[in-house]
Amino acid sequence: MATETHEAVASACVDSHGGAIGMPQLCAEWIPNQIFWLLITLAALFFVMSRIALPRIAAVLAERSGTITNDLAAxxxxxxxATQAEAAYEQALVDARAQAQKIVAEAKAEIQAELNAExxxxxxxxxxxxxxxxAAIAEIRDGAVKSVTDVAKATAKELVAALGGSADAKTITAAVTARMKG
Structure with a gap:
């Protein structure tokens, strides 16, 4: 009887020549057998995934998470x-500018001192x-005044003589001196 049932099931999805009719997966008599093997396959796949693949994936994800966290911390x-280096650079720049101003001020003071000395x-x-x-002008002036006085005396003496008068040297000197004073 078992062979008859088996033959009946097999004959339902197989033609007279032994070939399958349509798609064997859709044969209604084979569905319970397919479900059984599907459950076995899923159980085996679940066991393999939960015991082998998923722990490895979890380890890789944890390692990546740790690497990312370390990279973010670094x-x-x-x-x-970089912020500290920038602050140090800015401070060094301020110090350099202050030093340059000091050097410029010192150079200006030194140049001013040299200029004042010169x-x-x-x-x-x-x-x-x-x-x-x-002194030379005073000497020239004195020489000129003396020369003018001498010339004025000589001219006055000659004028008095030319006009027919006579004047002594003392009178002519007093007249020229009085006129020279103002």
Whole structure:
């Protein structure tokens, strides 16, 4: 009887030549057998996935998460170091500018001191030259006044003589001196 049932089931989805009629997966008599093997396959797949594949995937995900966390921490640390380096650079720049201003101020003060010393030397030389020039001018003036006085005396004496008068040297000197004073 068992062979008859088996033959009946087999004959339902197989033609007279032994070939399958249509799609064997859709044969209604084979569905319970397919469901049985489907459940066995799913159970085996679940066992393999839960015991072997999923722990490995979880380990890889945990490792990646740890790597990402470490990389983020390292990036944050590098960012902090970059911020500190930038602050140090800015401070060094401010210090360099202050030092440059100090050097410029010192150079200006030194140049001003040299300029003042040179001006004092020039003023001293000008004062010496001025004194010499004033002495020379005074000497020339004195010489000119004496020459003018002498010429005025000689001219006055000649004029008095030409006009027919006579004047002594003392009178002519007194007249020329009085006229020269104003």
């Amino acid at each position: 990036a944050e640390e590098l960012k902090n170091k 001006l004092e030397k020039a003023d001293a030389q000008i004062a010496v030259k001025t004194g010499e020039s004033e």
